[in-house]
Amino acid sequence: MLTRNVLGAARKAGCRFISTVEVIEVGPRDGLQNEKVSVPTSVKVQLCNSLVDAGVTRIETTSYVSPKWVPQMSDNIDVMSSLVSIPSSVEVSVLTPNLKGLENAKLSGRVDTVSVFGAASESFSQKNINCSIEESIQRFSAVAETARAGGLKVRGYVSCIAACPYEGPIDPKNVVKVWRLLKDLGCYEVSLGDTIGVATPNQIEKVLNALVAEGADVNELAGHYHDTCGTALTNVLKSLDLGLSKFDSSAAGLGGCPYAAGASGNLATEDLVYLCDGLGIETGIDFGKVVKASEATLEVIGITNRSKSAQAWQAKQKM
Numbered sequence: 001m002l003t004r005n006v007l008g009a010a011r012k013a014g015c016r017f018i019s020t021v022e023v024i025e026v027g028p029r030d031g032l033q034n035e036k037v038s039v040p041t042s043v044k045v046q047l048c049n050s051l052v053d054a055g056v057t058r059i060e061t062t063s064y065v066s067p068k069w070v071p072q073m074s075d076n077i078d079v080m081s082s083l084v085s086i087p088s089s090v091e092v093s094v095l096t097p098n099l100k101g102l103e104n105a106k107l108s109g110r111v112d113t114v115s116v117f118g119a120a121s122e123s124f125s126q127k128n129i130n131c132s133i134e135e136s137i138q139r140f141s142a143v144a145e146t147a148r149a150g151g152l153k154v155r156g157y158v159s160c161i162a163a164c165p166y167e168g169p170i171d172p173k174n175v176v177k178v179w180r181l182l183k184d185l186g187c188y189e190v191s192l193g194d195t196i197g198v199a200t201p202n203q204i205e206k207v208l209n210a211l212v213a214e215g216a217d218v219n220e221l222a223g224h225y226h227d228t229c230g231t232a233l234t235n236v237l238k239s240l241d242l243g244l245s246k247f248d249s250s251a252a253g254l255g256g257c258p259y260a261a262g263a264s265g266n267l268a269t270e271d272l273v274y275l276c277d278g279l280g281i282e283t284g285i286d287f288g289k290v291v292k293a294s295e296a297t298l299e300v301i302g303i304t305n306r307s308k309s310a311q312a313w314q315a316k317q318k319m
């Protein structure tokens with residue numbers, strides 16, 4: 001339960017009565033997929049295990065896509081075979097664009113959820129998965145049917161909810177159209193991707209209002225906001241105000257999409273947790289442990305933590 005003070009703070013910040021936020025950690029997949037330095041499997045496994053140790057209860061660990069298209073994820077089978085001991089209370093998800101990906105994902109024995117990923121932009125669909133939106137839904141339909149028959153949950157993504165790197169601004173109607181198709185094929189949750197991180201809160205509001213007007217349940221939506229223009233946290237705040245309580249984020253703000261030039265990382269998990277902690281919203285995640293979780297990965301890649309709140313925390317630790 002929220003205390004009166006916390007509720008007051010949340011109201012002041014414009015948030016509705018949200019007391020818990022579900023964080024879907026996508027760093028090991030979305031965060032790493034675009035890194036040019038090949039990250040050893042053992043480091044990816046350590047990242048996943050440390051994030052779970054930090055309190056993460058939903059984690060996207062890898063993707064079963066073509067190794068020619070995304071070489072960084074080519075060790076998907078090895079990564080997953082090292083993660084079999086992740087507690088069953090943690091929901092493990094992976095990307096599967098087609099039946100081949102699904103069949104490989106099923107081999108691991110530790111996948112709870114497979115994610116299919118569509119786009120509200122034709123051009124992005126072509127560049128990302130080499131087919132039209134319509135063709136992608138046909139593929140996803142086969143994936144969803146087989147996955148659900150095998151007891152797996154199916155999550156959907158809609159990329160380019162505000163803008164496309166090739167087509168520019170995207171009409172919310174196109175987002176609604178793809179959301180509906182994904183829902184109809186059995187996705188229990190649809191994650192809304194501001195793929196190139198350019199959306200501002202008013203645009204997020206338009207998209208969410210358009211979805212809700214067409215019958216979307218906010219409890220079955222997640223925000224997936226990249227932070228290219230520094231607006232990801234404000235988009236979270238706006239989304240909380242509109243009733244969303246699930247957000248994808250990436251430890252250390254790692255990430256970028258191989259088919260969206262210039263798109264920087266996801267919203268950093270640290271910044272999401274910091275915001276929620278300050279608003280008195282539970283995430284179940286230990287801030288300091290998340291900062292530490294990505295240290296080895298960052299060292300291999302040769303970069304520092306991109307999260308502002310993590311940087312401030314690290315500076316304080318050195319004092």
Ligand SMILES: CC(C)(COP(=O)([O-])OP(=O)([O-])OC[C@H]1O[C@@H](n2cnc3c(N)ncnc32)[C@H](O)[C@@H]1OP(=O)([O-])[O-])[C@@H](O)C(=O)NCCC(=O)NCCSC(=O)C[C@@](C)(O)CC(=O)[O-]
Pocket residue numbers: 030033063064065066067069070097098100101102117128129130157158159160192193194195224256257258
């Ligand atoms: C979708 C495909 C596979 C179509 O690729 P394609 O070339 O059209 O597929 P294909 O069926 O013609 O197969 C070509 C080759 O790929 C192989 N292949 C085919 N499927 C698989 C598979 N599942 N796993 C492993 N190998 C596979 C297949 O076996 C064959 O191998 P070959 O005979 O040439 O040796 C390809 O376009 C692809 O892998 N694209 C990568 C997409 C990707 O990972 N993008 C980044 C993730 S999406 C994202 O980041 C956005 C998101 C989700 O985060 C939300 C947001 O921010 O908006």
